[in-house]
Amino acid sequence: MDLNAVxxxxxxxxxxxxxxxxxxSNVATTNACKLCTPLGxxxxxxxxxxxxxxxxxxxxxxxxxxxxxxxxxxxxxxxASSSLGEKNAIYGGGPNLKKGLLxxxxxYGAGVIGVATTCLTETIGDDVARLLTEFREEFKxxxxxxxxxxxxxxxxxxxxxxxxxxxxxxxxxxxxxSRENAAxxxxxxxxxxxxxxxxxxxxxxEIFRGFGVEAIVLPDYSETLDAPALLEYENIPSGxxxxxxxxxxxxxxxxxxxxxxxxxxxxxxxxxxERFGTPLFRLGLPMGIRETDALFATLKSITGVDTPRDxxxxxxxxxxxxxxxxxxxxxxxxxVYGEEDLCIGLTxxxxxxxxxxxxxxxxxxxxxxxxHIEAACGSVLREMPPHLxxxxxxxxxxxxxxxxxxxxxxxxxxxxxxxxxxxxxWNIPLLRVGFxxxxxxxxxxxxxxxxxxxxxxxxxxxxxxxxxxxxxSDIGYGYL
Amino acid sequence: xxxxxxxxxxxxxACPEDSAAIPAERATIFEExxxxxxxxxxxxxxxxxxxxxxxxxxxxxxxxxxxxxVVLYPIAxxxxxxxxxxxxxAYTWDIRGALSSGPELHRLSFSTxxxxxxxxxxxxxxLAKALDELIPRYEPKAAFVYSTCIxxxxxxxxxxxxxxASARHGIPVIPVxxxxxxxxxxxxxxxxxxxxxxxxxTGETADISKLxxxxxxxxxxxxETWIIKDYLxxxxxxxxxxxxxxxxxDDLKRAHGAALNLVQCSGSTQDLAKMMRxxxxxxxxxxxxxxxxxxxxxxxxxxxxxxxxxxxxxxxxVERTALLVxxxxxxxxxQLKEFRRDLEGKKAAVYVGGSFKAFSLVKAFRHxxxxxxxxxxxxxxxxDYRELAAICAxxxxxxxxxxxxxxxxxxxxxxxxxxxxxxxxxxxxxxxGVGFCDHNHERKIALEGFVGMLNFAKEVHASVMxxxxxxxxxxxxxxxxxxxx
Ligand code: SF4
Ligand code: SF4
Numbered sequence: 001m002d003l004n005a006v007x008x009x010x011x012x013x014x015x016x017x018x019x020x021x022x023x024x025s026n027v028a029t030t031n032a033c034k035l036c037t038p039l040g041x042x043x044x045x046x047x048x049x050x051x052x053x054x055x056x057x058x059x060x061x062x063x064x065x066x067x068x069x070x071x072x073x074x075x076x077x078x079x080a081s082s083s084l085g086e087k088n089a090i091y092g093g094g095p096n097l098k099k100g101l102l103x104x105x106x107x108y109g110a111g112v113i114g115v116a117t118t119c120l121t122e123t124i125g126d127d128v129a130r131l132l133t134e135f136r137e138e139f140k141x142x143x144x145x146x147x148x149x150x151x152x153x154x155x156x157x158x159x160x161x162x163x164x165x166x167x168x169x170x171x172x173x174x175x176x177x178s179r180e181n182a183a184x185x186x187x188x189x190x191x192x193x194x195x196x197x198x199x200x201x202x203x204x205x206e207i208f209r210g211f212g213v214e215a216i217v218l219p220d221y222s223e224t225l226d227a228p229a230l231l232e233y234e235n236i237p238s239g240x241x242x243x244x245x246x247x248x249x250x251x252x253x254x255x256x257x258x259x260x261x262x263x264x265x266x267x268x269x270x271x272x273x274e275r276f277g278t279p280l281f282r283l284g285l286p287m288g289i290r291e292t293d294a295l296f297a298t299l300k301s302i303t304g305v306d307t308p309r310d311x312x313x314x315x316x317x318x319x320x321x322x323x324x325x326x327x328x329x330x331x332x333x334x335x336v337y338g339e340e341d342l343c344i345g346l347t348x349x350x351x352x353x354x355x356x357x358x359x360x361x362x363x364x365x366x367x368x369x370x371x372h373i374e375a376a377c378g379s380v381l382r383e384m385p386p387h388l389x390x391x392x393x394x395x396x397x398x399x400x401x402x403x404x405x406x407x408x409x410x411x412x413x414x415x416x417x418x419x420x421x422x423x424x425x426w427n428i429p430l431l432r433v434g435f436x437x438x439x440x441x442x443x444x445x446x447x448x449x450x451x452x453x454x455x456x457x458x459x460x461x462x463x464x465x466x467x468x469x470x471x472x473s474d475i476g477y478g479y480l
Numbered sequence: 481x482x483x484x485x486x487x488x489x490x491x492x493x494a495c496p497e498d499s500a501a502i503p504a505e506r507a508t509i510f511e512e513x514x515x516x517x518x519x520x521x522x523x524x525x526x527x528x529x530x531x532x533x534x535x536x537x538x539x540x541x542x543x544x545x546x547x548x549x550v551v552l553y554p555i556a557x558x559x560x561x562x563x564x565x566x567x568x569x570a571y572t573w574d575i576r577g578a579l580s581s582g583p584e585l586h587r588l589s590f591s592t593x594x595x596x597x598x599x600x601x602x603x604x605x606x607l608a609k610a611l612d613e614l615i616p617r618y619e620p621k622a623a624f625v626y627s628t629c630i631x632x633x634x635x636x637x638x639x640x641x642x643x644x645a646s647a648r649h650g651i652p653v654i655p656v657x658x659x660x661x662x663x664x665x666x667x668x669x670x671x672x673x674x675x676x677x678x679x680x681x682t683g684e685t686a687d688i689s690k691l692x693x694x695x696x697x698x699x700x701x702x703x704e705t706w707i708i709k710d711y712l713x714x715x716x717x718x719x720x721x722x723x724x725x726x727x728x729x730d731d732l733k734r735a736h737g738a739a740l741n742l743v744q745c746s747g748s749t750q751d752l753a754k755m756m757r758x759x760x761x762x763x764x765x766x767x768x769x770x771x772x773x774x775x776x777x778x779x780x781x782x783x784x785x786x787x788x789x790x791x792x793x794x795x796x797x798v799e800r801t802a803l804l805v806x807x808x809x810x811x812x813x814x815q816l817k818e819f820r821r822d823l824e825g826k827k828a829a830v831y832v833g834g835s836f837k838a839f840s841l842v843k844a845f846r847h848x849x850x851x852x853x854x855x856x857x858x859x860x861x862x863x864d865y866r867e868l869a870a871i872c873a874x875x876x877x878x879x880x881x882x883x884x885x886x887x888x889x890x891x892x893x894x895x896x897x898x899x900x901x902x903x904x905x906x907x908x909x910x911x912x913g914v915g916f917c918d919h920n921h922e923r924k925i926a927l928e929g930f931v932g933m934l935n936f937a938k939e940v941h942a943s944v945m946x947x948x949x950x951x952x953x954x955x956x957x958x959x960x961x962x963x964x965x
Contacts, residue, residue, distance in 0.1 A: 028610035029566060029593035036567025058629055058661035060543020064571035067904050076907040078538040078884055086662050089633060100535035107537070107885065119565045120629040120661060123599055154565035155630070156596045229913050231953035233888035418573070 031398035031418070033337055034363025036154035038116040039065045040163030040195065042079050045114025045148070047219020048170060049240035052080055052110040056097050056128060057118030059083045072436040073198075073225045073444045076237070080104045080113075084120060093121050094131050101135060105145045108235045112174075112243060114166060115149040122153035146243055148173045158364045160339050163195045164262050167218055171268040174246040178275045183251035189302060190255035190278065191215040192268050194285065194341055195435065198226035199447045207450055210308040211299040216245045216252060218268065226444045254279040254302050256295070258286070260372040261340040261364075284376050286449050287345030287457075288352045289315070291376060295450075314451040321455060322353060325462045330354040332465070333388070335405045337396070337415040340367040342434050342448075346414055347390060348376040349454060355461075356388040358408045361396040369394055398422070412465075429464035433457070516881060518865065521874030537883045541858050543660030545628050546572075547668020551748050552624050552656065552675065554699045555727035556580035559620035561590040563607050563638065564628030568660070569593075577701045577924045581726055585620055594630060604636045611645040611653060621729035622652040624675060632659030652729070654678055665833075666747050666859050673752035676723070676732055680756060683730060685737025690793055691786055692718040694735050696753055697744035698769060698928070700725030707929035708769050711779060715801050716794070717786070723749055736760040740785060742767045742778070747834060747859055769928040770840035770936075772812070772847055776805045808930040816847060819937040822945050824849035826897040829890065831882060831905055832919055835860030835868060841900055841919070842871055848937055853894040856882050884908050892954075897944045913952025915943035 042053035042065055055062045062081035069077045080103070082088075082096040097115070104110045117128055128149045136144060150169040152162040175183075193204055201222035208215035223239025249255075255278050257269035264270070264282075272278040281302070286292040292315075296307050332355045336346045340362045347357045362369060370392045374381060381389060391408075393400065402422050413419045413430040417438040423430035437443025447453040466480045545562075549572050552560065562569035573589030580586065592610050594603050607625065615623060623645070627638050638655040646653040656675045658668050693712060698705050705725030712719055720738040721731035741753045741764035753764040765785060767778035783801040786794035828850050830841045835857040842852045855868055856879035869878050877890050888908050891899060899909035902920030909916045917939045919927065927936050949955050 027592075027606060027613050028561065029569070029591045030614075031573060031589050032566050032570045032591060032593065034566060035570050036565060039567070058543055059539055059541055059664070060546055060629075060660040061567060063539065063542045063904070064546070064567065066538075067575075068571050070904060070907055074907060074910070076884060076911055080538050081535070083535045083537075083539065084661050089629075089661050096535040103535060103537060118629075119567075119599075120633065123630055123633045153596070153599075154567050155594050155599050158566075227911070229952045230911055233892065233908070233912055235885060421574075 026397075026399065029397045029399075031421075032363055033361065033397050033401065033418070035068070035159040036061075036065075036119075037152040037157045037159060037162035037165075038118050038154065039068065040159035040161065041114065041116035041150050041152050041166035042077075042162075043069065043159075043195065043221065043225075044163045044166035044170070044219045045112075045116070046077070046224050047217075047221035047240050048112050048114065048246070049238075049242040050109075050111030050236055051240060052078065052104045052108050052113050052236060054080045054082070054100065054104060054113050054115045055118055056082045056093060056100075056115055056126065057084060057120040058089075061118045061120075068436065071438050075225050075227060075444070077225070078108075078235075080108075082121075089120065089124055092124065093126050094134075097126070097128070097131055098135050098138070101145075101147065102139070105142075110145045110236065112146040112148065114170070115147065116152045116162065116166065117150075118152070119154050122151065122155075146174060158339075160195065160341075160364060164259075164267060167192055168266065168268045168271055170218060170246060171249060171271055174243055175249050175272070177250070179277060182276045183248045185251045186248055186253075187213065188216050188248065188252045189213045189299075190249045190252045190269070190272065191217045192255065192257040192259075193217055194259045194262070195339065196258075196285070196449060197435075197444055197446050198222040199445045200449045200453065203447060203450050203452060207295070207311065208299065210311050211303045211305045213253075213299075213303055215256075216249055217241060218246065218249070250276040250278065252278055254281060256281045256283065256298060256302075258283055258295075259341040260284045260344055260376060261367045261369065284348070284372075285341050285345035286453075288349030288454050289319070289451070290352065290378070290380075291345060291348050292450055292454065311451065314455065318451045318455045318458070321458060325458065326354055328462045328465050331356065332411040333358045333408060334412040334414050335359045335361070335401065335408070335410045335419075336390075337361045337398075337401055337413075337419060338434050340364045340369055340372075340394075343369065344372050344376050345448070346433065347373050348380070349457060350414065351377045351380040351384070353458060353461075355412070356384065357390045357414075358388060358410060359393070359401070359405055360390045361393040361401045361404075363396060365395040367394055412461075429468050431457070431461050431464060516879065517886070518869060518878040520869045520872050520876040520878060538885075539881060539883055541881055542665050542668075543629075543658075544663050544665070544668040544671060545626055545658040545660045547665035547748075548626060548656045548658035548672040548675070549668070550576075550665075550699075551669055551672035551724060553586055554578035554580070554722075554724040555622075555624075555729065555732070556586045557583040557621045557728050558585065559590065559614055559618055559623040560586060560626070561592070561607075561610060561614065561623060562626045562628060563592045563603065563631050563636070564594055564626075565630060566591055566593045568626075568628045576699070578699045578724075579701070579703050579706075579726065581706075582728075585618055590614060599630060599634055602634055602636055603631065604641050607636065607638075607641050608645060611641075612648070615645070615649045615651065615653075620651065622654060622679065624654050624656050626656045626658050628658070629660040632662065652679060652682075664859070669748045670751050673749060673755065676752055677755050679729060679732040680752070681733075681736045681760065683733030683735075683737075685734050688720055688734065688737035689718040690739055690790055691716060691797075692720050692738045693740045693742050693782065694721045694723050694738045695719055695725060695744075696723040696741055696749040696764075698722065698725045700727075702924050702926040704769065704926045704928035704932065707926060707931060711775075711804060711929065712782070714804050715779065715783060715797055717782065717797075723752065736762065738762060739789070740765065740782070742782065744769055744836070766836075768836060768840045770837060770932065771844035772809070772930065772933055773843055774840045775929055775933075776809075779805065812930050812934055815934055816937055819941045820847070820849045822941060823937075826850045826944055827853050827894060828940075829854035829887075829894065829896045829899045829901075829909075829914075831856045831879075831887060831899070831901040833858050833902065835864035837919070838864075838868055839871070842868070844933060844936060847933070848940060850897075850940075852876065853896060854879070854887075854890045856880060888912060898940055913949060913954045915940075915946070915949070917943060 045053040062079040082100040084093045150166045220241045224237040255269045269280040273280040284291045286295040416434045447456045569591030574587045642653040642655045705722045721735040743753045756762045768774035783797040854877045898915035900917045
């Protein structure tokens with residue numbers, strides 16, 4: 001097993017080719033296909049045990065983001081805020097930040113506070129790192145929470161940048177140092193899963209366990225954002241990655257980082273790799289057969305364990321179901337939109353099952369999406385007739401997506417809830433995936449990853465197609 | 481003239497004995513918030529309101545921008561452009577159930593999506609270009625341009641850009657000064673009112689009846705404005721403008737032709753009503769369209785107003801109103817009775833945006849035989865809360881600008897059966913296994929008017945009477961000893 005070769009091939013980005021999207025000429029953004037940067041950070045912080053997500057800025061942003069996140073997860077999502085007012089905007093938000101941190105510690109019992117900035121505090125130039133140092137000094141006689149901060153101005157980037165930025169900040173600030181002071185070597189594997197659903201996180205953990213490793217997943221909001229009914233309200237919901245586990249990351253066997261489109265230098269995985277030499281495996285989101293195979297191959301190369309039988313059976317059943325169902329979806333044209341990495345994974349999944357992803361669009365910019373999609377889809381895409389190969393757009397909003405899709409006569413939309421208007425207008429099905437799911441139930445339990453996730457997606461997709469067929473037909477066949 | 485209709489003088493009900501003990505330990509209340517919480521019967525009434533939210537607390541409050549956006553959102557043929565980074569616009573895209581009988585431009589989300597360079601060099605050019613792009617594309621009757629926090633900082637001259645765009649495109653382009661950090665929702669309401677005021681008085685009013693009103697502070701959620709409009713029409717009254725329910729720019733322009741303004745909701749449009757009283761001499765009535773008494777008394781107050789001011793034209797209006805109310809109640813009451821049988825004695829918590837709605841809800845619950853044991857709002861005034869306290873039973877908790885910790889502690893302490901609030905409160909209630917009824921701007925079920933009371937009863941009943949509560953930990957642990965005995 002040449003581990004290094006695998007690592008190298010996994011880490012090195014596909015040959016950079018400029019995205020073919022030159023930007024539509026629109027100045028205004030109409031119906032955005034992205035969210036603001038700090039939202040991603042507050043979600044990531046939510047996956048740390050005992051943590052409170054904290055926004056340094058005015059109150060409105062926190063309230064809006066909470067509402068948006070709650071509508072998807074249907075779980076409490078507290079986001080504390082330094083609630084800056086007009087005076088603070090002029091004289092700086094330091095005093096409010098410190099007061100807010102104290103309150104979050106004393107009233108919530110926060111063990112960790114993840115501070116993300118907002119456009120307001122970025123613009124007035126508050127130096128949060130310095131403020132936190134001052135705070136630690138000022139209150140050093142108190143038992144202080146771990147303070148982690150990330151810079152998240154929305155005027156550059158999207159919620160995905162906020163998410164990945166927060167994960168990296170957690171690793172950099174809670175697992176600092178270099179080889180000399182690394183945690184004792186342990187048998188665990190770090191897993192940076194990206195912004196996936198609680199159900200996905202649970203499944204990933206199960207997969208790792210199948211290979212005999214207990215993953216250290218960061219962030220792990222599989223419990224905090226999908227918790228059981230409780231007798232006693234918990235200020236901070238149970239679950240999440242513990243600080244001790246984050247520290248132990250420096251002694252882990254390897255890191256697996258999911259997401260082809262994350263920047264190649266500046267991530268939690270590269271940080272551990274550079275500082276502690278932790279081998280890094282960068283893979284796409286395991287969606288569909290080949291991307292999931294790649295994860296399993298990687299796990300095998302790390303652990304030396306063969307894919308467990310029950311997971312192999314899942315793969316086999318999935319392929320069997322493709323045989324049974326392929327005709328229902330074969331040749332359909334789909335429009336895929338949403339976060340860059342989800343787009344890549346979905347495109348790969350769709351191309352594999354014979355659906356043509358004719359348009360793939362994300363609100364993010366400079367993600368090199370074309371190259372990543374090519375790499376993820378490989379031969380499946382190359383063998384497609386040229387006129388059906390995807391048009392790939394970055395920096396798109398729903399105005400762009402709808403305008404462009406109109407010319408392509410799609411049969412199907414694949415993405416989060418916000419494509420609902422278009423789907424309704426064109427009377428075509430929308431396969432709801434990712435975040436946010438605001439108009440259906442159970443978004444937090446949607447499974448996308450692994451063979452099992454592919455199976456769930458395929459079943460839902462086929463049923464959407466059948467349902468439409470049945471509803472549109474005069475006869476209403478009872479067998480389809 | 482009649483600023484406070486008799487409809488809303490809180491009747492001081494005889495308070496039933498309440499045995500709920502006040503726990504000694506109230507640790508979840510932040511020291512600095514103690515004077516924003518009051519327990520009825522617990523010492524003299526004193527509450528500090530309209531404070532800035534406390535840093536580090538998870539407030540349910542929103543920002544100035546949010547306040548403006550809520551009020552102006554239902555104006556369906558206007559372009560609503562949010563000048564700022566993407567979040568502020570993204571989070572307010574089509575989130576409300578405000579219906580329109582015609583255009584639906586309000587359901588789209590427009591943003592200048594400011595980028596780093598704009599923040600450094602100013603966003604005025606981008607804003608002007610965005611308007612030049614969007615106005616011809618959608619041909620709105622007017623455009624509202626909202627400023628957000630950043631715009632307040634980088635110093636864009638919103639007014640100048642809007643004025644120039646207005647000249648170029650020949651429609652009103654109205655700046656809404658709603659920088660988020662410059663206060664809370666209430667300042668946002670005021671900014672929205674100021675923006676609307678620039679439209680009012682610019683339209684033709686010759687053909688408007690002397691028996692006419694504007695319906696203000698109602699947003700046509702799930703078609704509620706239409707319910708009220710129907711009642712008023714049946715009484716012989718013309719509705720000039722929904723402000724802003726099913727709102728139109730042209731209606732706003734001629735709204736000063738109405739003889740009377742009907743203002744619902746404690747804060748959102750009252751400022752505009754006051755401006756219209758000052759500038760055009762239009763009186764206003766404060767009304768509430770929620771709950772049986774409040775709807776009936778609001779309608780009566782309107783009829784009485786017109787019989788008094790237009791004795792000839794409005795002759796018989798009170799009579800007609802009485803008939804209408806009788807008709808409606810004849811269908812409603814028997815149905816309510818059914819629900820009441822099940823709901824009698826159950827306990828409710830109310831936490832809503834405006835305190836006026838809280839009043840109406842307290843009364844509405846009484847018709848269901850239920851008792852409100854916790855009541856609060858995000859934006860009430862001290863007077864509002866004093867009056868609220870007066871109509872609630874001893875032991876009732878009255879709270880201003882609550883946070884999840886407090887709310888959850890209160891819910892548990894009072895062992896409530898249903899919580900009425902907005903989307904942000906729902907998970908707290910659900911996590912503790914408490915029923916829930918959505919009563920905010922996102923609701924999709926009409927809760928106003930007499931039919932709204934019926935819908936409300938259905939909602940409450942559907943939640944409270946569900947068999948699932950026996951399985952939630954809270955009730956499971958209550959039930960277990962009995963089963964074992
Ligand atoms: S100001 Fe920035 S951080 Fe706040 S909601 Fe708007 S985009 Fe998001
Ligand atoms: S507080 Fe400011 S930045 Fe945040 S949502 Fe409100 S206007 Fe936007």
